[in-house]
Amino acid sequence: MEFAGKRILIVGIARSGTAAAKVLVKRGALLTACDRKTGAELGESLQELAELGIEIYTGGYPPVSRKDYDMLIASPGVPLDIEPLKTARKVNLPIISELELAYLLKSSAVEMYAISGTNGKTTVVSLLQAILAHDGQMALAGGNIGIPLSTLVDGMSAGVIVVEASSFQLETTFRFRPRISALLNITPDHLDRHKTMQGYMEAKSKIFVRQNRDDYAVLNYEDAYIRKMAELCPARIVYFSTERVLKEGAFVRDDLIYFAFDQQAKTICSVDEVSLRGKHNLENILCAVAVAAIAGAKTESIRETLKTFAAVRHRIEEVGVVDGVLYVNDSKATNPESAIKALESFTEPIVLLAGGRSKGSDFYEFARFVNTKVKELVLLGEAREEIKKAVMEAGFKNIHEVNDFNTAVETARRLATAGDVVLLSPACASWDMFESYEHRGDLFCEIVSAMKKG
Incomplete structure (x- = not known):
């Protein structure tokens, strides 16, 4: 998508908003950034934007109309019911997330594997990136974890980005289509924002709704919400399960981790060999195994990474x-x-x-x-x-x-x-x-x- 000359309002001056501003300035966009926080509260983030020479509003928001802007970019933590976003919807101005922006900016030679779910996203993203890197693939991790996606795609001509995708980011996507998507679990969360479980599930389902039969969706067979959501998934579904042996997918049998695909089952390793602690991590491991195997990672690479991978920061x-x-x-x-x-x-x-x-x-x-x-x-x-x-x-x-x-x-x-x-x-x-x-x-x-x- 061409951004030169586009009048864009970035709502939320934080890590993702600053990253979006930097890549858009390079592409000739006409930017304004705003935040309800004051300049003193924003600190270094405000300084970085000021150095780009763009118009900045702090302590509130500028008026929004079609004559002023062509598009709004909402940072993940910004509620969608605040005034500039409500007005934008009334006048049919597009509102997108930094995740959607990164997808629009990326090279066609860059693939995205997107991971979502209520719990475990960071562990799966980190583990999957480690497996792919050990396998010799050019793979980086970003999104709701670590480096903002727009920064990653700006400096990447080819390879894979493993994306941690939150419901906040997904709900304002319209073209985002990962090559492989994965949903770990769905439990009530962020209902202060999404209001109902149906609203939360609809936001999460945007991870796969624009995929097609050439794409893959790795889903938790044991999650009732996800099984229901799978009815709307157009991609080829590959399940994982901690409770049963699957005809196709990742599962455990006799304390061994298997991956079955295209009528061939491979033994990955024993559960005892895996370094991550906790029953919940077995779900995370099976999800990462399935995505890595679909992505072409060798069994040896998966096995060796599972034996050495340590827990991510701030998670057990x-x-x-x-x-x-x-x-x-x-x-x-x-x-x-x-x-x-x-x-x-x-x-x-x-x-x-x-x-x-x-x-x-x-x-x-x-x-x-x-x-x-x-x-x-x-x-x-x-x-x-x-x-x-x-x-x-x-x-x-x-x-x-x-x-x-x-x-x-x-x-x-x-x-x-x-x-x-x-x-x-x-x-x-x-x-x-x-x-x-x-x-x-x-x-x-x-x-x-x-x-x-x-």
Whole structure:
């Protein structure tokens, strides 16, 4: 698509908005950028945009009309019901995500393999990229993880980008068509934004709705929502399953991981050889195996990577042992279902740090797991009363409420004894106290590191 001379408003001055601005300036677009935050709050992001010489609005938004703009680009964290986007829809101005922009900008020799789902995306994207790179393929990872996609495609003439695609990014795509798509799982999440499960599923389904029979969709056979969504998928579907042997797809039989495709089944490795911890990671592994095999990766490359691949940052990341207590950073668990999977990964007594901003979640199933798996619960953040109510109704009483994160970690340290696990798995978003879940996890790691040094 040609962007020279196009009048474009970028809504949201953050990492993806800044990346979009940089690549569009190079292509001759006429840009304006805006953000509800003030200049002081935006800091370095604002400075980077100012150096591009584009018009900038801070602390609010400019008027939007067809005479002013040809297109709007919405950063992932920007709600679609804010004024400039509502007005744009009324006057039929296109609104796209940075994911869609990257797809429109990429070379035809660059393929995208897109991964989505409520939980596990980052692990699968990182593992898949590692497998493909080990196999000798030119493969990079981006999107909701690491480097913005528009930055990657700007410097890439050929190869593969493994895309972590969130529902926020997918809902404003209109041409995005990955060569291989994958959906890991669907559980209630981001209902504060999507309002209903149907709305959330519709956003997620955009990962495959524009594929065709020459493309592939790797889907979780055991997820009822995904099985329903598969009815709308035009691509060739390849399933994975942790519960049954499949005629075609990735599965486990007799503790061995298999991939069956085009009437040929290959043994990848035994489950015991895989380095990633936790039952939930078996789903992630099977998904990555299926996508990698479809992409032509050799069985040896897949096997060797599975044996050595370590957990990604902020997802059941073992930070260190202090006084015989293992500290684990699972800050990426921003919903109850993800936190439940973390709790299932340990047999040791758990001192759990939880709380933050709810995304419209139901905490009652999470509370049931807390009651059976957790020794002590340290609560903080906006949702702590909601979580407290749920866990108390489940019969759990060892609750400790705190007002700040440092106190939370110190309280957990005081409560834990040798052989315990102190687990940061908040079951909530971080935005009430932090810039991101990474910021929250990094602080946890820094505090633990300081403990180790005495």
